[in-house]
Every structure is written in structure tokens, then in C-alpha cells.
Amino acid sequence: MKIDGYTRLAAVVANPIKHSISPFIHNSAFEATGINGVYLALEVEVSDLAETVANIRRYQMFGINLSMPYKEEVIPYLDELSDEVRLIGAVNTVVNQNGNLIGYNTDGKGFFKSLPSFTILGKKMTLLGAGGSAKAVLAQAILDGASQVSVFVRSTSMEKTKPYLETLQSETGFRVDLYALEEHSVLQERIATSDLLVNATSVGMDGKSSPVPGNLLLPENLLVADIIYQPFETPFLQWAKSQGNVAVNGLGMLLYQAAEAFKLWTGKDMPTDEIWQSLTEKYH
Numbered sequence: 696m697k698i699d700g701y702t703r704l705a706a707v708v709a710n711p712i713k714h715s716i717s718p719f720i721h722n723s724a725f726e727a728t729g730i731n732g733v734y735l736a737l738e739v740e741v742s743d744l745a746e747t748v749a750n751i752r753r754y755q756m757f758g759i760n761l762s763m764p765y766k767e768e769v770i771p772y773l774d775e776l777s778d779e780v781r782l783i784g785a786v787n788t789v790v791n792q793n794g795n796l797i798g799y800n801t802d803g804k805g806f807f808k809s810l811p812s813f814t815i816l817g818k819k820m821t822l823l824g825a826g827g828s829a830k831a832v833l834a835q836a837i838l839d840g841a842s843q844v845s846v847f848v849r850s851t852s853m854e855k856t857k858p859y860l861e862t863l864q865s866e867t868g869f870r871v872d873l874y875a876l877e878e879h880s881v882l883q884e885r886i887a888t889s890d891l892l893v894n895a896t897s898v899g900m901d902g903k904s905s906p907v908p909g910n911l912l913l914p915e916n917l918l919v920a921d922i923i924y925q926p927f928e929t930p931f932l933q934w935a936k937s938q939g940n941v942a943v944n945g946l947g948m949l950l951y952q953a954a955e956a957f958k959l960w961t962g963k964d965m966p967t968d969e970i971w972q973s974l975t976e977k978y979h
Contacts, residue, residue, distance in 0.1 A: 805954070
């Protein structure tokens with residue numbers, strides 16, 4: 696990688712962020728495509744966020760990615776928002792289009808691109824969780840033509856989740872069914888008729904816990920996905936595989952959301968196969 700007077704910057708902005716593997720992904724892509732760019736991880740305090748966004752214009756950067764806790768906080772500093780951002784209420788990619796800063800959310804697109812031989816059009820999905828990642832998956836499923844979505848959250852999160860789903864329905868005309876995760880019989884019923892089951896909670900990051908009880912039965916053609924990629928195989932995915940189902944972790948989502956951002960910034964396709972190989976070697 697050569698750095699000269701024409702090198703352009705991109706970065707991920709969050710706090711904490713030094714652990715991020717986004718620099719590895721994007722710098723590999725810059726190198727492979729011959730684009731004169733460098734990607735950094737910037738750990739920024741909330742009081743510096745406005746100035747950090749202003750620096751995208753000031754330094755003529757490609758743009759930035761955002762992670763926790765700035766995906767919502769960044770919105771007031773942007774000039775335009777994409778359709779999916781208006782539905783999700785969170786931004787993970789800012790594109791500098793000649794000084795015009797546009798907010799996108801590539802998480803949902805990245806998630807669905809990571810699924811093997813699967814399209815959500817006309818299909819049914821059961822989604823566990825309603826946090827930032829869950830909202831991105833949910834909004835993208837609706838935009839891509841899912842026929843039914845059932846969302847399960849902890850009973851303590853029901854009241855917090857309802858207003859968001861009502862807003863989503865008024866924006867899209869799509870009604871999402873909401874249930875408590877503790878209602879195991881309803882969860883079993885919904886899973887039995889679903890094409891896709893997604894864990895979008897953080898349960899399983901400890902390598903021990905699962906968001907669902909182990910006695911639930913999965914239909915044989917159900918695709919199971921977890922947005923977690925560390926550990927590489929969560930108890931949730933182990934449980935799905937033990938029933939013979941195809942099970943996918945969140946590493947592909949991480950790669951493909953990055954590829955979507957890279958394309959928005961550069962107009963070039965990220966060489967995902969090559970980078971996927973390096974990622975699996977690094978994290979398996």
C-alpha cells in the first residue's frame with residue numbers, strides 16, 4: 696500500500712473501536728482494487744462527533760462507518776438519509792458525495808447477501824431481538840418483500856418495541872407480529888412455518904447461553920442465522936446444526952455490509968471471496 700499526496704481516508708468511528716476488524720477488511724479491499732485509500736479506526740468521544748463528521752468534508756474523505764454508540768447520534772449532522780435509514784433510524788455508513796453527506800445503513804443488505812442461496816422475497820422470517828442489528832434485518836426484509844415477520848423479544852422489552860413496530864407499519868403498510876420470547880409454544884409454532892430464523896440478540900457471545908430453549912424442533916428446510924461471529928459457532932448455531940439445519944454465523948454479514956459501504960464510496964466491487972478466505976482463517 697503506497698501512501699502519497701492523493702491518498703483518501705475512510706474510517707470507522709465508535710467508542711470503543713480499537714478491536715474492530717473493519718480496517719483489515721477495507722484496507723485489504725483498497726489494496727486488491729488498486730484504490731488509493733486508507734481506512735482507520737477512530738475512537739471518538741461523543742463531544743467530538745460533530746467535528747468528526749465535519750472533517751469528512753474538510754479532508755475530502757470517502758466517508759465513515761459508524762458503530763456503537765453513534766449510529767443514531769450522527770443523524771442530525773447529515774444532509775440526506777436513505778430509505779432504509781428512515782425505516783431503521785440508524786446509520787452505519789456516511790458517503791461524502793462532493794461535500795454532501797448521505798447516511799445509509801448497509802447492515803440489512805449485508806445480512807441477506809451473506810445467506811447461502813436464499814432470498815427473503817415471499818418468505819417467512821422469525822427474528823429474535825429488536826435492537827439495532829435486528830431493526831436493520833427487519834427493515835431490509837420488508838423492503839425485499841418478505842411475506843411475514845414474527846419478532847420475539849423478552850417480555851420486559853415488549854412495551855419499548857411496540858412504538859417502533861407501529862411506526863414501521865405506518866411507513867410501509869407491513870404488519871410485524873410481536874411476541875414475548877418466553878412464550879415457547881408460540882415460538883415453536885412460528886418457527887415451524889418459517890423459512891428463516893435469526894438470532895439478532897447478543898445472547899451467545901459468552902459461548903454458553905442460547906436465546907431459545909433446546910427442546911424446540913426445527914423444520915428441515917429452515918435456514919438458521921446468528922449475527923454473532925465471536926464465538927464462530929454459538930450454542931444457538933450448534934443447536935441448529937445438531938438438528939441437521941444449515942446454520943450461518945455473523946461474519947458474512949460483517950463482510951458484506953462492508954462491501955456495500957465500499958461500493959458506495961468507491962463505485963468498485965470489494966473482492967469478497969478473497970477477503971472471506973482471510974477472515975475465516977483469522978477468526979475460525
